[in-house]
Amino acid sequence: MRLIRRQYNTLTDESLMVSISQGDKKAFDEIYTRYSGPLLGFFINKLWKDREKSEDFVHDIFAKIIKKPESFDPSRKFKTWLYSVANNMCKNEYKKQEVRKDTTSGLDNHYSLKDDSSNVLSEVQDSQFRDEFEVSLHALDIKHKEVFELRHVNGLSIKEIAEVLVISDGTVKSRLFYATKYLSESLKEFNPVLNR
Secondary structure, X not given: OHHHHHHHHXXXXXXXXXXXXXOOHHHHHHHHHHHHHHHHHHHHHHOOOOHHHHHXXXXXXXXXXXXXXXXXXXXXXXXXXXXXXXXXXXXXXXXXXXXXXXXXXXXXXXXXXXXXXXXXXXXXXXXXXXXXXXXXXXXXXXXXXXXXXXXXXXOOOHHHHHHXXXXXXXXXXXXXXXXXXXXXXXXXXXXXXXXX
């Protein structure tokens, strides 16, 4: 049993997808193990920190892989394809929310109060920086924010981000540079070197 598991561990994502399209359940389990955690983090960041909705989206994307594994083009890199699908799901959700917002009172229900159940003492030191960072990140326009998050939160390479967002490597680099410069400017009060 352990040998079989190790064998799946060594396969590329693309090979696993070929096996999934042939009905191999263990190949699916391996893809799920590799990507369910990172995808949940990706969706939480993109969907207003709504964990429940994010878990639904993770479920939906893997359901899509089970039902239509042939929708993956094996000549592409699986990781960039997967994040492209995830990114499109978020864009569709934004559109849906805009329509809903226009038909309700205009109040955005997604900005809920923070959960204070975690250990306050252990977080006091970093909380101010984290809060300021969140504010600064949300102040960025969407195109700079998504490039920054794909790079620094989801760990995608410049090339992968370019494929996911269908833009050039140069555009990714320039947006990343702008976002980083903006964030370092707006958070310079937290830089011990500048504050000596």
